[in-house]
Amino acid sequence: MIKRSCNALLISLALLTLTPTIAWSEVSEKETSKEREEEVITEDKEETLEEKISELLPDLSEEESEYLALLIKADEYYQAGEKEKAEALYREAKVSFDTETVSTLRDSYYEEDKLPPAGKVYWRHGKADFDPKLRTKSLAPLQHLVTEHSDFIPGHVRYAEALVYFEETEKAIKHLEKTISHYPHEFELVEAILPLYEKTEQWLDASFTARQFALLNPEHSKAEELQTIANQRLEQYQSRLRANLRGNVFANLITGALGYAFTGSLLGPISAIDSTALLLRGESGVGEAFSNRLRQQLPLLEDEEVNEYVNEIGKTLTTYTGRDDFEYEFHVIKDDNLNAFALPGGKIFIHAGAILNTKSEAELAGLIAHELAHTDLSHGFQLVTEGNLLANVSQFVPFGRTATNLIVLNYSRDMEREADEIGTRLLASSHYAADGLYNLMLTLEDKKQDRPSPPVWLSTHPETEERINNIKTQIINNNYNRYRYEGVARHQAMQEKVAQILAEHQLKVQE
Structure with a gap:
């Protein structure tokens, strides 16, 4: 090595x-x-x-050293404006994608004549007028249609309409939600579910769904309109929270005051009022409140040059997020694990180990882009409101369960796919190589195989191999440019600095 x-x-x-310096005088x-x-x-x-510094810095094989040396030379050409020379070296260094290994979901379609004979029969019966006395006759063919021909989008919309007609609105919503997770680019599905959310006054779900489509499909003619709808539904949700809070806020405050009287801790009032009052502040307010507390509790890396480096990457990517309602922040924690997490409102915390264990600036940008995608899609805020968080990060949070619920490390599979897609699109929109997140996943997979336990960031995410394939598919299908700036030399300089800072910190802790 x-x-x-x-x-x-x-x-x-x-x-x-x-x-x-020792002075050797007469003593x-x-x-x-x-x-x-x-x-x-x-x-x-x-x-x-x-020894500490050596342990923290990654060991590179001769092959890896040669690969990175080639990328460094390509970066020099790229920064000098010699893009053709740079691209030639990037292509020489990187392995070409094998398109035969890429698998995708079946393409969705709307044309009735593309249905096979059995599907056409189901559709013909499904399109007939609903008869309140013949529930099974109306629903059965549509159930067969959406099961056997799930790529035929009108079948899903019609099935949802049938369920609503037979007073199964919640079942219709669940079906459309599942279908949207498989086909997030189909506006007709979103158009069908939004009125159902409004009918059942599920304002927050309506906000999340509208914003998700707008961010995943920024070029769609309805994207801007859906962003507006998302903001309106969020305000309706908060208005309802305010109304609900008025009835019990005084009892909660009294409970909190008693907690303070008995324990001498200000955490009592926070826990008593709990997340309801906090959510009234919105994503940005909640994120800001707990970011301030975390910055007081966590061992943050204070080096100006390292923080400028991370913030520069983050600010570059936020240019393309589509969320101008957030004040983004990026902080580095003195921890050598490859890990990162996001708070609502664009507050991103990155472990120093993420700098040490990535091979280039583009890979680190991939990690940051993925976390930004979670915040921009309101994933953390959504899980907080649903109250079904799986994360257990109490070692970071000495101030109550509400804060613990806000730091989200475990997302659903669909949320991870969405964050991968948005994160990769952010990279492709910037000057970085579009495969930064893809290469990060490969790096993580290598570390997973080399160690008895996977890197922390990877251990909280599902099925790496599937996600690697999904990102590759996205890059190929959208013709994203993999042959752009990697930032290897600059990244290595930051690794050297971070390794020394961490080594000194760890030695001090051990004393």
């Missing part, structure tokens, strides 16, 4: 700045002995620091 050649030099320079033999003992102790400490 080969370390980057600059590691030893940078470590040596770092150690020189830490080594005290007693006792003092000389004492100084020699101190020198030995200092050298032992230096060796420990060097």
Whole structure:
């Protein structure tokens, strides 16, 4: 295994700045002995620091070193404006996608004549007028149709209409939700479900669904209109919360005050009022409140250069998110695990290990883009309101279960797919190589195979192989550019700096 050649030099320079100078003047033999003992102790400490830094920096095989060296040269051409030379080297370094290994869902369609004979029979009966006395006769053919020919979109819309007619509105909603998860680009499905959400006053679900479609399909003629609908339905949801809160807010405040009287803790009032009052502040308000607390509790990395690096990546990507109602923040935690999490309202926390364990700036951008996608799609806020969080991150949250529920590490499979898709599109819209998230997933998969337990960020996400294939499919189908800026040299410089900061921090904690 080969370390980057600059590691030893940078470590040596770092150690020189830490080594005290010993003045060899005329001193007693006792003092000389004492100084020699101190020198030995200092050298032992230096060796420990060097070992710590070495442990934190990734080992690179000769093949990996050659690959990254090629990307560095390509980056130089790219930054110099010599895009053709850069692309040639990027292509030389990267393995071509094998399109034969890519699998996709069956393409959806609307044309009745594309249905096979049996499907046409189901559809003919399904289109007939509903008879209140013949429920089974109306529903049975449509059930067969959506089961056996799920790619025929009008069948799903008609089946939902039939369920509503026979007073099974909730079942219709559940069916459309499931279908939208498989076909998130079909406006007709969203158009069918929004009135049902409104009929049942499920304002928050309506907001999430409308915003999700708008973000996943920004070029659609209805995208802007759906963003407006999303904002309106969110306001309706909050208005209902305000009305519900008025009836019991005083009792909650009294309970909270009693908690403070007995425990001396201000956490009592927060836990008593719980998430209802917090949600009235909206995504941005909730995220801001708990981001402020986390920044006081977590061991944040305060180095200006490293923070500027991460913020520059984050701010570049937020240009393309479509959410101008958030004030985005990016923070780095002194932790060597490859991990990251997002709070509602665009507050992103990245572990320093994410810098150490990614191979390029584009890979790190892929991680950040994925977390941004979760916030932009309101995934965390949605799970908080549904109250079905699976995450257990209490080690980060010493101030109550509401905050714990806001830091979301476990999303549903559909949410992960959506975040992968939006994250990859963010990369493709920027100057980064569009396969940054794809390459990150490969890096994570390699680490998963090399270790008895997978990286933390990977362990909370489902089926890496499937997601790798999905991202590859997206890149191929949309002709995204993989042969752009990777940012390897700059990323390696940040890795060196982060490794030293973490090593010093870990040694200090051990003392």
